[in-house]
Amino acid sequence: NAGVMQNPRHLVRRRGQEARLRCSPMKGHSHVYWYRQLPEEGLKFMVYLQKENIIDESGMPKERFSAEFPKEGPSILRIQQVVRGDSAAYFCASSPPSRAGSSGEQYFGPGTRLTVT
Amino acid sequence: SQKIEQNSEALNIQEGKTATLTCNYTNYSPAYLQWYRQDPGRGPVFLLLIRENEKEKRKERLKVTFDTTLKQSLFHITASQPADSATYLCALPTGSGNTGKLIFGQGTTLQVKP
Numbered sequence: 001n002a003g004v005m006q007n008p009r010h011l012v013r014r015r016g017q018e019a020r021l022r023c024s025p026m027k028g029h030s031h032v033y034w035y036r037q038l039p040e041e042g043l044k045f046m047v048y049l050q051k052e053n054i055i056d057e058s059g060m061p062k063e064r065f066s067a068e069f070p071k072e073g074p075s076i077l078r079i080q081q082v083v084r085g086d087s088a089a090y091f092c093a094s095s096p097p098s099r100a101g102s103s104g105e106q107y108f109g110p111g112t113r114l115t116v117t
Numbered sequence: 118s119q120k121i122e123q124n125s126e127a128l129n130i131q132e133g134k135t136a137t138l139t140c141n142y143t144n145y146s147p148a149y150l151q152w153y154r155q156d157p158g159r160g161p162v163f164l165l166l167i168r169e170n171e172k173e174k175r176k177e178r179l180k181v182t183f184d185t186t187l188k189q190s191l192f193h194i195t196a197s198q199p200a201d202s203a204t205y206l207c208a209l210p211t212g213s214g215n216t217g218k219l220i221f222g223q224g225t226t227l228q229v230k231p
Binding site: 044091 | 151153158159160161162163166206217218219220221222223224
């Protein structure tokens, strides 16, 4: 059973460009979470999605950031018009339906390291 | 607001000793608490979960305690090994309706010297 997959692992964008980060959850998992980790800071929750639904986006910046988890395909975190402050590691995690929202652990991907030049 | 605090200073110990890491939280009554391990350049890996009605949980060389009165969890690694060197994160669920959203502490870096 493959783990959570994220791609690309490293992404370099110039200021003003768009960044698209992809996450494929573990097989059988229908709940996806995105977190951001800035240098020397802890993991910060961004958004929680189920298939075709955003459940909690309280950690998402109001502008330029969006996330989706379509019926088919990976979850996408999209950052428009990137700025240097967006440089960070972005982690995706997934959990199975029976545990989501209760007490289940989350399984993390390897992360995408975004660098904005 | 809800807050989680872990000792930001790195913990250096000798191989074979017991490492003890602390996680304190405020303004919060979580139903459970989780511990993760994170190695440089990698995503966190789940280690243990302890519920509010459990005082202690063990898994191999790991032991977690949960004191809801003190609002504190202790994470112990017995007979530590250099391979245990990593950053350890505690995490608590938050969000209305038990959405599965986690808030993480900043982590404590453990260095085990041979």
